């Protein structure tokens with residue numbers, strides 16, 4: 036058991052945190068961050084096995100969906116959509132729209148004297164992501180409700196044959212899956228495609244049309260972005276707010292901090308509370324992983340289960356008080372401040388900069404209203420992403436005009452025992468990769484010069500993407 040306080044709220048009571056690497060039949064369970072990163076970065080020897088990827092029929096698709104494609108084709112897809120999600124592009128194109136959306140939804144909540152945050156966060160995250168993807172030809176609240184029905188599925192366990200489902204559960208899964216997809220296509224995706232075939236815009240759907248994707252291909256990508264992007268961000272907004280409301284000093288700090296420090300706080304909350312609890316890969320070749328003196332040989336065909344709650348609290352990687360909240364904690368070089376909450380390697384989440392910015396835009400406005408939690412939210416679990424579902428986050432707003440008490444760097448504002456007398460922004464000593472937003476150590480990161488400025492990258496892959504079209508990653512998007 037880890038030392039220090041345990042502030043994790045979404046914990047499964049029966050979930051072991053040891054051993055660090057174990058083999059259970061043909062399934063490997065990885066709880067060591069170092070070993071997990073080796074698996075996620077073994078791009079040629081593994082394929083995506085999470086989110087029921089191995090059960091998605093690819094035959095009818097002319098283009099494989101980004102989430103389940105692998106190898107050079109996947110690299111090319113990532114490189115092409117990277118320009119929609121680069122941090123500078125996201126900030127330049129979408130900040131004002133996020134602010135307008137947050138202000139509108141919160142003004143409605145003001146009239147009601149409060150809100151159910153998990154509902155408001157759903158509408159908000161769907162509206163913001165829909166803008167980036169290009170799903171803007173149908174009313175957002177209805178599309179949001181259609182998207183959540185994708186998660187209304189019978190139980191499943193990726194590590195079991197047939198996903199652990201009975202034939203009856205498979206039949207129910209087929210109906211529960213197909214009906215929402217058809218509705219989503221007719222109401223949301225088809226109108227968006229039609230509009231963009233006539234007049235392309237700077238969004239993902241227009242890009243897919245230009246690449247020759249069929250309507251079915253585009254539908255599958257929209258389901259991916261819809262579920263991967265919108266629904267996960269909703270959960271994170273609710274969880275981050277729940278933590279900040281429960282820790283007044285951390286909340287005060289969040290409200291007076293600049294954006295980099297607020298992002299450090301949000302990254303630390305999602306490290307502790309990853310929305311996606313497990314990542315899966317299927318070994319396609321021999322894969323040798325190691326830690327210290329020990330090595331393990333993963334054989335072709337084996338399933339690897341990366342246990343994200345455990346890797347993110349691996350004391351050998353994240354240091355003291357792994358289940359505490361210590362924004363700006365020192366992490367090994369090249370590790371994302373959110374650790375594996377947005378994945379790593381070829382499939383790492385392109386939407387991290389978007390998710391962080393939109394969460395921050397909403398929470399700064401919401402917390403300034405001095406909300407109070409009315410009752411305890413209910414915590415449930417989703418089998419597909421093996422993550423939490425927070426519901427009933429009911430907030431009542433206090434008097435307006437409230438300002439947080441300002442305190443700066445004296446004493447420790449957080450739960451961690453480190454006595455900080457300086458700004459917490461150790462990660463600000465680092466650079467952010469302009470392609471994916473990952474924190475990088477400038478001393479040993481690949482770099483490139485553009486327009487008299489040096490940029491640092493998390494990997495050679497991101498550097499190559501940048502060099503192919505630097506303007507689209509530094510905010511010079513021309514749209």
Ligand code: HEM
Nearest residue numbers: 101102263264267268271310311376377378382384386390
């Ligand atoms: C808090 C919010 C979010 C969380 C926790 C999250 C988490 C993740 C994780 C863990 C992965 C990696 C899956 C793997 O390696 O198997 C992933 C992939 C992905 N995410 Fe996110 N995500 C979030 C927001 C977003 C947003 C806002 C978008 C875009 C609109 C997005 C789009 C995607 C896509 C397209 C992939 C697949 C990438 C690939 O396979 O190459 N996500 N996400």
